[in-house]
Amino acid sequence: MSADPHAEHQALAERYARRAGLEDRYSFLQPDVWQTVQERQRALIHLLRRHARRPLAELRVAEVGCGAGGNLLELIQLGFESAHLQGLELLPERLARARERLPAAVALHGGDATVAPIEAASQDLVLAATVFSSILDDGVQSRLAASMWTWLRPGGAVLWYDFTVNNPRNRDVRGVPVRRVQQLFPQARLQATRLTLAPPLARVACAWHPGWYGVLNTLPFLRTHVLVWAGKPTTAGGDVAALKG
Template identity: 65%
Template sequence: MSREPDRVAERYARRQVGDRYSMLRPEVWQTVHERQRAMLTLFARHGVRELPALRLLEVGCGQGGNLLELLRLGFRPEHLSGIELLPDRVAEARRCLPAALALHEGDALQAPIAEASQDLVFVATVFSSLLDDAFQQRLAEAMWRWVKPGGAVLWYDFTVDNPRNPDVRGVPLARVRALFPQGRIDRLRVTLAPPIARAVAPLHPALYTLFNTLPALRTHVLAWIAKP
């Protein structure tokens, strides 16, 4: 059995992020709103019209922020679920999410998720924290099994390495294709490089949009990985 989940917990335990992801920071809310718009664009492209009818599972749901966003977009709580490795994050998510929304604590590979039970499996900045290639592949295979035929994996992660953080690594599009070889990938490049966003957005929020017009400065991919 892989020790990667234990290693991930150890890596997160030593992170000191402070208020880096607070919605009070202009670069954070701009990043979140940009990703929401891009996600809605992908939904429209792929014929999604009735969000309340869809079943969606988030792998690595953290404190529940993404699931709260999805509730606001119109997903029903009883059709949403999340898996999170870290107990303190699960506890925080449980405090802020409706009771009808199911949360699973622990290693995602051990989660009791039925095959072909989900219209969408959402994963955001999770694979960049997994440094074991074999574990990445097993998790991708599990996620693919959970998706119904005609459904999709909804992917968001960064593509380039962060030289200041050896606990993460970028996941380029070629790796995404290798992880989901049977998937049909429709992707958008999004998210102004965080170091640039942190430098310019506090000066004026419009600078985020200005710099983000340059595709070379976008560091993340939002992808719809369709299952035939």
């Protein structure tokens, strides 16, 4: 376990600072980016159709590492209610951008997510998208995962999207395999879907023609990310009020 989580938070801020100037690489106008996003959205919709019992507008969701609010905007477009959404972001500049973009009804919290004012068993879903791969301290990962699990009500789920393999060209990130997800949420029942063509390959392929994304993505070993539904068991004898699984 980390003896000083604040040191990892500072290191995390420095890692993100080194990514400044890469906005064009992640622009939705890039064919590899919009195909990656649409693939992930389809997989998410499939999970929600399978597991959601109540209307999406009734579900309460917290996102860890919400960045500039893009994922929360997607949830609103899918039918989630703004007043039932919360975003948590460590970096002040990203949090400010989220506040500019998101409806005022979305609650946003800055700083260390583990001390955010979120009540235990209050959330139906807790989302973490490409967050843990940027946290290189195992203890900080475990501490954050424990908080996320506490926020979930019985029958809820962690929604996880991240890459599973290391990038030898980028020491600021580390792949998180599914077995590590299970370690972080040992009581969870996992449903994992492999997706997302390896981004470096996708950029090169789409520079030739956008259609190459779909062709290469038919090969599972070229997919570097997973979308995981980590379900929290219901209490003994209890019923799942909002979500199945």
